[in-house]
Amino acid sequence: xxxxxHALASQPxxxxxxxxxxxxxxDVLVPLIAFAASAAVLAYGVSAIASLPVFxxxxxxxxxxxxxxxxxxxxxxxELTVPLLLLTVTFxxxxxxxxxxxVMALALWCRSPSPxxxxxxxxxxxxxxxxxxVTRIYDEIVSGRLPSDPAATVPRxxxxxxxxxxxxxxxxxGVIGRRYHADFRAxxxxxxRNRNGFIRAQxxxxxxxxDAAEKNRLWSxxxxxxxxxxxxxxxxxxxxxx
Numbered sequence: 001x002x003x004x005x006h007a008l009a010s011q012p013x014x015x016x017x018x019x020x021x022x023x024x025x026x027d028v029l030v031p032l033i034a035f036a037a038s039a040a041v042l043a044y045g046v047s048a049i050a051s052l053p054v055f056x057x058x059x060x061x062x063x064x065x066x067x068x069x070x071x072x073x074x075x076x077x078x079e080l081t082v083p084l085l086l087l088t089v090t091f092x093x094x095x096x097x098x099x100x101x102x103v104m105a106l107a108l109w110c111r112s113p114s115p116x117x118x119x120x121x122x123x124x125x126x127x128x129x130x131x132x133x134v135t136r137i138y139d140e141i142v143s144g145r146l147p148s149d150p151a152a153t154v155p156r157x158x159x160x161x162x163x164x165x166x167x168x169x170x171x172x173x174g175v176i177g178r179r180y181h182a183d184f185r186a187x188x189x190x191x192x193r194n195r196n197g198f199i200r201a202q203x204x205x206x207x208x209x210x211d212a213a214e215k216n217r218l219w220s221x222x223x224x225x226x227x228x229x230x231x232x233x234x235x236x237x238x239x240x241x242x
Contacts, residue, residue, distance in 0.1 A: 023108040026069075027082040031102035034065045034086060038095040059094065066090050066098075082108075157187035161194065169199050177206040185218055 041058040044050050070083035082105050089097025160172050173191055176184045191203035207218060 022079045023082060023105055025109070027079075027105040028102055028109055030065065030069045031082070031086050031098050031105055034062060034090050035095050035098035035102060037062045037065060038090060038098050042095055062094075063087065063091055157184065161187060161190050161199070166196060166198065169194070169196070170202060173199070173202045173206055177209065180206070180210065180214075182214070182217075185214075188218065 038059070041055065041062055044058065045055045066083060066087035070080065070087055072078075073080050073083050082101065085104075086098065086101045089101050091097075157172050157176070161169050164172075169191070172187070176188055176191075188203055188207060191199055192207065194200050194203065207215065210218065
């Protein structure tokens with residue numbers, strides 16, 4: 001497990017509340033004011049009396065609004081996302097950027113995204129793949145970095161193949177097929193006698209991939225179990241056998 005995984009897993013929920021994006025009425029009103037001023041400058045720019053130097057000066061004058069807004073937020077230690085975005089988009093695209101910033105601020109004000117959602121989005125655009133805890137434990141077990149615990153309880157394959165859902169039974173057969181061991185022989189025989197045809201077919205597919213010696217042991221044990229079943233089921237079978 002990397003240090004980044006430890007940091008993500010150990011970060012408490014209380015710390016995430018401080019990462020919430022705070023958007024207020026000022027974040028909506030100031031972009032609307034900047035939009036109105038920039039739209040007036042654009043209207044002057046397309047008029048017949050417009051000149052390029054005056055238009056550029058007026059455009060730079062409009063930027064005083066988001067710049068003052070950003071300066072005030074810096075002095076008060078507030079959220080800088082909307083002011084900085086407003087200054088950038090107004091400088092680049094004029095009234096269109098200011099209006100888009102106002103719409104975005106209004107959407108964030110009405111429905112503020114949760115810190116967990118924001119962190120997931122940041123990780124996504126940064127290329128950080130957050131693995132689940134079960135996946136990390138499995139990778140550590142496979143790589144040998146996680147010591148085994150002999151006292152740990154594990155689910156038995158036999159009861160799962162008898163009473164669990166079809167999906168869980170198929171998962172058990174998948175484990176048996178990928179990591180077959182002689183200890184799985186009894187569980188594989190039970191799966192080949194399962195009442196569900198899909199489970200029997202998957203168990204037969206697993207058995208077909210075994211080597212010849214293991215197939216002989218599987219079939220011989222299977223035949224021996226079938227021969228002993230009628231004898232033990234008959235009344236007084238054990239006395240007659242004697």
